[in-house]
Amino acid sequence: xxxxxxxxxxxxxxxxxxxxxxxxxxxxxxxxxxxxxxxxxxxxxxxxxxxxxxxxxxxxxxxxxxxxxxxxxxxxxxxxxxxxxxxxxxxxxxxxxxxxxxxxxxxxxxxxxxxxxxxxxxxxxxxxxxxxxxxxxxxxxxxxxxxxxxxxxxxxxxxxxxxxxxxxxxxxxxxxxxxxxxxxxxxxxxxxxxxxxxxxxxxxxxxxxxxxxxxxxxxxxxxxxxxxxxxxxxxxxxxxxxxxxxxxxxxxxxxxxxxxxxxxxxxxxxxxxxxxxxxxxxxxxxxxxxxxxxxxxxxxxxxxxxxxxxxxxxxxxxxxxxxxxxxxxxxxxxxxxxxxxxxxxxxxxxxxxxxxxxxxxxxxxxxxxxxxxxxxxxxxxxxxxxxxxxxxxxxxxxxxxxxxxxxxxxxxxxxxxxxxxxxxxxxxxxxxxxxxxxxxxxxxxxxxxxxxxxxxxxxxxxxxxxxxxxxxxxxxxxxxxxxxxxxxxxxxxxxxxxxxxxxxxxxxxxxxxxxxxxxxxxxxxxxxxxxxxxxxxxxxxxxxxxxxxxxxxxxxxxxxxxxxxxxxxxxxxxxxxxxxxxxxxxxxxxxxxxxxxxxxxxxxxxxxxxxxxxxxxxxxxxxxxxxxxxxxxxxxxxxxxxxxxxxxxxxxxxxxxxxxxxxxxxxxxxxxxxxxxxxxxxxxxxxxxxxxxxxxxxxxxxxxxxxxxxxxxxxxxxxxxxxxxxxxxxxxxxxxxxxxxxxxxxxxxxxxxxxxxxxxxxxxxxxxxxxxxxxxxxxxxxxxxxxxxxxxxxxxxxxxxxxxxxxxxxxxxxxxxxxxxxxxxxxxxxxxxxxxxxxxxxxxxxxxxxxxxxxxxxxxxxxxxxxxxxxxxxx
DNA sequence: GTAAGGACTTGAGAGGATTGTC
DNA sequence: GACAATCCTCTCAAGTCCTTAC
Numbered sequence: 025x026x027x028x029x030x031x032x033x034x035x036x037x038x039x040x041x042x043x044x045x046x047x048x049x050x051x052x053x054x055x056x057x058x059x060x061x062x063x064x065x066x067x068x069x070x071x072x073x074x075x076x077x078x079x080x081x082x083x084x085x086x087x088x089x090x091x092x093x094x095x096x097x098x099x100x101x102x103x104x105x106x107x108x109x110x111x112x113x114x115x116x117x118x119x120x121x122x123x124x125x126x127x128x129x130x131x132x133x134x135x136x137x138x139x140x141x142x143x144x145x146x147x148x149x150x151x152x153x154x155x156x157x158x159x160x161x162x163x164x165x166x167x168x169x170x171x172x173x174x175x176x177x178x179x180x181x182x183x184x185x186x187x188x189x190x191x192x193x194x195x196x197x198x199x200x201x202x203x204x205x206x207x208x209x210x211x212x213x214x215x216x217x218x219x220x221x222x223x224x225x226x227x228x229x230x231x232x233x234x235x236x237x238x239x240x241x242x243x244x245x246x247x248x249x250x251x252x253x254x255x256x257x258x259x260x261x262x263x264x265x266x267x268x269x270x271x272x273x274x275x276x277x278x279x280x281x282x283x284x285x286x287x288x289x290x291x292x293x294x295x296x297x298x299x300x301x302x303x304x305x306x307x308x309x310x311x312x313x314x315x316x317x318x319x320x321x322x323x324x325x326x327x328x329x330x331x332x333x334x335x336x337x338x339x340x341x342x343x344x345x346x347x348x349x350x351x352x353x354x355x356x357x358x359x360x361x362x363x364x365x366x367x368x369x370x371x372x373x374x375x376x377x378x379x380x381x382x383x384x385x386x387x388x389x390x391x392x393x394x395x396x397x398x399x400x401x402x403x404x405x406x407x408x409x410x411x412x413x414x415x416x417x418x419x420x421x422x423x424x425x426x427x428x429x430x431x432x433x434x435x436x437x438x439x440x441x442x443x444x445x446x447x448x449x450x451x452x453x454x455x456x457x458x459x460x461x462x463x464x465x466x467x468x469x470x471x472x473x474x475x476x477x478x479x480x481x482x483x484x485x486x487x488x489x490x491x492x493x494x495x496x497x498x499x500x501x502x503x504x505x506x507x508x509x510x511x512x513x514x515x516x517x518x519x520x521x522x523x524x525x526x527x528x529x530x531x532x533x534x535x536x537x538x539x540x541x542x543x544x545x546x547x548x549x550x551x552x553x554x555x556x557x558x559x560x561x562x563x564x565x566x567x568x569x570x571x572x573x574x575x576x577x578x579x580x581x582x583x584x585x586x587x588x589x590x591x592x593x594x595x596x597x598x599x600x601x602x603x604x605x606x607x608x609x610x611x612x613x614x615x616x617x618x619x620x621x622x623x624x625x626x627x628x629x630x631x632x633x634x635x636x637x638x639x640x641x642x643x644x645x646x647x648x649x650x651x652x653x654x655x656x657x658x659x660x661x662x663x664x665x666x667x668x669x670x671x672x673x674x675x676x677x678x679x680x681x682x683x684x685x686x687x688x689x690x691x692x693x694x695x696x697x698x699x700x701x702x703x704x705x706x707x708x709x710x711x712x713x714x715x716x717x718x719x720x721x722x723x724x725x726x727x728x729x730x731x732x733x734x735x736x737x738x739x740x741x742x743x744x745x746x747x748x749x750x751x752x753x754x755x756x757x758x759x760x761x762x763x764x765x766x767x768x769x770x771x772x773x774x775x776x777x778x779x780x781x782x783x784x785x786x787x788x789x790x791x792x793x794x795x796x797x798x799x800x801x802x803x804x805x806x807x808x809x810x811x812x813x814x815x816x817x818x819x820x821x822x823x824x825x826x827x828x829x830x831x832x833x834x835x836x837x838x839x840x841x842x843x844x845x846x847x848x849x850x851x852x853x854x855x856x857x858x859x860x861x862x863x864x865x866x867x868x869x870x871x872x873x874x875x876x877x878x879x880x881x882x883x884x885x886x887x888x889x890x891x892x893x894x895x896x897x898x899x
Numbered sequence: 900g901t902a903a904g905g906a907c908t909t910g911a912g913a914g915g916a917t918t919g920t921c
Numbered sequence: 922g923a924c925a926a927t928c929c930t931c932t933c934a935a936g937t938c939c940t941t942a943c
Contacts, residue, residue: 026939091933150925171939236932459924486929487931488932488933490931490932492932492933497934498912498933498934499934499935500910500934500935501910503934503935523923547905547906547907548906548907549905549906549907552905552906557934560903560904561904561905561935562904562905562906563933564905564906564907566906568909574908577907577908579906581908626936626937627937628911628936629936629937629938631936635935636934636935638935638936640937663936663938664909664910664911664935665909665910665911665934665935665936667910668912668933683935701939702937703900703901703938703939706937706938706939717938718937719908719909719936719937719938763910763911764911765911765912766911766912768926770925770926774926777925814928850910850911852910852911852929853909853910853911856909856910857908857909857910858909880928880929880930881929881930882929882930900930900943901942901943902941902943903924903932903939903940903942903943904940904941904942905938905940905941906937906938906939906940907934907936907937907939908936908938909934909935909936909937910931910933910934910935911932911933911934911935912928912931912932912934913930913931913932914929914930914931914932915928915929915930916927916928916929916930917926917927917928917929918925918926918927918928918930918940919924919925919926919927919938920923920924920925920926921922921923921924921926
């Protein structure tokens with residue numbers, strides 16, 4: 025078929041852009057509430073998408089999947105997915121346009137035309153049916169190299185390479201892509217400037233033997249309240265974040281182990297597939313890696329962490345990684361001082377009596393507290409859920425005691441307490457500004473000491489120093505434990521982690537004591553307690569996102585995703601080959617990896633029965649995937665947070681066939697990948713790239729898409745236009761990652777108001793145009809609709825006014841469109857977790873966009889480590 | 900080999916703070 | 922100044938992935 029016929033596997037890929045990229049995107053407007061709400065008032069989401077597609081050629085030409093049945097997670101959960109081509113392909117007639125900076129330019133990461141397509145997220149690579157419907161692709165094409173007609177339009181070197189690829193699956197990538205070293209150099213040039221900066225900071229650390237502040241430009245962002253920041257490359261960076269609870273180091277062994285470590289690294293190379301072993305390594309790079317090995321080898325790593333370490337070694341940042349004085353293996357800090365945690369205030373009885381069977385009932389403060397927990401949730405959807413009510417009643421009855429009059433939920437009337445609560449809320453709202461300020465200051469004063477920790481002499485913000493108050497568990501989706509009482513946490517539940525020499529935080533509740541005090545410097549948590557709902561699980565108190573420890577970890581995450589770019593071609597070749605493997609396990613791993621790569625699915629760990637029934641890739645059930653005509657797969661399942669994932673995508677014929685095989689003879693509720701779990705999948709991925717796990721693909725896909733779209737679509741426009749480009753790219757990523765949000769209750773009203781305003785402006789514009797033509801004939805303006813006489817303006821003044829109103833209308837219409845498009849897409853999550861901030865910072869620098877327009881104060885602090893990136897940075 | 904536990908990241912939503920509009 | 926819209930921060934649930942124990 026035309027659709028899948030164009031889906032060329034990477035292994036047959038000619039390494040070029042001829043297989044025009046698409047993004048398998050979700051139609052945001054079809055998501056969640058929109059299906060329920062917008063159907064009447066507006067064209068269907070899919071229609072809208074299509075409508076806009078005709079207007080906005082950049083992103084909107086796609087094939088729309090029909091909206092699905094009603095949402096599962098309340099009315100707000102479903103999302104309609106649209107298979108959309110990326111604008112790059114649309115901008116080029118034959119799909120060869122995935123723009124890249126010229127080879128050797130500062131922004132050129134690989135500088136290799138042949139790799140240009142391989143570097144792309146898979147989701148960005150395959151053409152869709154619409155795009156290629158007129159092409160001559162047939163199903164036969166699936167296993168064949170692309171037709172020459174396409175390849176011919178490429179530079180010759182690319183064409184030649186494509187056929188080399190076909191025949192050289194077993195050849196190391198480095199051999200296949202000898203040109204790569206040039207690209208490496210290019211990348212080196214790009215990134216070294218960053219390294220140098222980081223390194224210079226690190227050297228100072230070493231020489232002084234003290235912790236040094238971050239470069240001025242970064243620290244100034246953090247300097248509010250006199251917060252000092254530790255540079256990220258202060259040495260801890262040498263330790264892989266995955267190293268946990270490692271054994272103490274014997275300093276006498278350090279030198280010896282250093283040597284052993286190097287040898288081990290070399291041995292390890294044997295275990296790495298040939299393709300990666302020598303792959304990007306120019307000799308220059310290898311030398312630098314060796315140096316790093318020596319430096320970091322003062323730390324003894326367990327075998328299992330070596331991958332991570334090698335990962336770090338490959339990272340450009342590893343060059344500046346030094347172990348700080350006094351640190352050991354897996355060590356996260358040397359000294360740690362903090363004040364522990366703050367507890368919620370004890371319950372204060374309000375004395376308002378609820379009704380039972382119409383009669384007021386007496387409750388003890390403890391009983392009343394739980395009743396109040398339920399009463400204040402009266403307005404929420406939870407209060408109507410049977411499971412929630414059932415769990416609440418079960419736990420409340422324990423507190424009420426066997427002999428209490430309250431037996432049945434149906435006879436309970438919580439309204440008096442609910443009304444009391446509403447009044448309290450209103451009272452709070454009615455407080456004067458001064459009163460509110462006073463309350464805020466009092467709270468701040470009380471909490472100030474808990475807000476900070478001193479880590480290795482540097483003051484760092486603590487993330488969540490407040491112990492969670494008691495309440496009713498608000499599990500998401502159809503969580504079997506929703507409504508259960510989350511009891512009050514006491515000091516005796518809490519384990520404190522603090523430096524050995526630091527004063528142990530005073531227990532704030534007289535007569536009680538901490539459960540335990542530990543001095544474990546291989547972890548970053550300051551305190552934890554067991555979750556009362558899931559005692560197997562813990563709640564941790566960590567440093568804030570802006571802390572250096574978190575920043576370091578963040579940086580490593582993005583470097584790992586960036587590294588995937590170098591391996592992706594080989595990985596795709598491997599799984600493509602395995603689509604047809606006789607070994608079912610291998611075939612399942614191949615298909616699962618393909619789906620994770622292509623659709624940015626989560627790994628999907630096994631879940632217990634007492635958790636919400638959600639799935640990820642490895643836990644997909646047969647019923648979650650439907651084979652559709654023309655080699656399409658329809659996915660429909662509840663993912664993380666019970667957010668519905670709905671998508672219909674064309675896949676390669678081999679994948680389609682394999683999925684059909686995996687389903688054969690199984691029940692709807694059986695696992696699609698019965699031979700697979702996340703451990704096996706990740707173990708396999710690690711064979712393909714050090715430290716690679718399923719979630720790295722999400723980061724890679726997201727960051728790559730952002731970088732690509734920003735590079736491609738940013739023009740020399742005004743800031744507003746540039747910001748629009750950024751928001752569009754951000755949105756694209758959010759859709760790929762399935763980041764949804766509930767449509768605001770007032771959305772429709774807001775839209776209506778905007779429409780009104782636009783209509784009013786248009787009416788005004790019409791009048792002005794009439795006045796202008798009258799003015800040009802020397803006539804006075806016509807009376808306004810309400811009969812009033814208007815000022816007699818000159819044609820010039822009228823033209824100016826017309827121009828102003830036209831601009832206003834354009835802006836308003838643009839705002840309206842964006843608002844409607846984004847009504848159910850959450851942009852924040854990807855910005856916080858998936859988009860390498862260096863891409864944003866570099867783009868802002870290149871295009872003179874104030875970074876504050878993109879990152880708020882919190883994000884600026886969180887990403888302080890990325891602020892010094894060179895404008896030429898490429899993901 | 901696998902289940903359980905531990906340590907972290909990712910995620911949506913609530914509600915407060917700020918900004919815009921009239 | 923009042924109100925609405927938007928932005929931002931905080932909260933805590935729910936994931937991932939690693940280590941440990943058996």
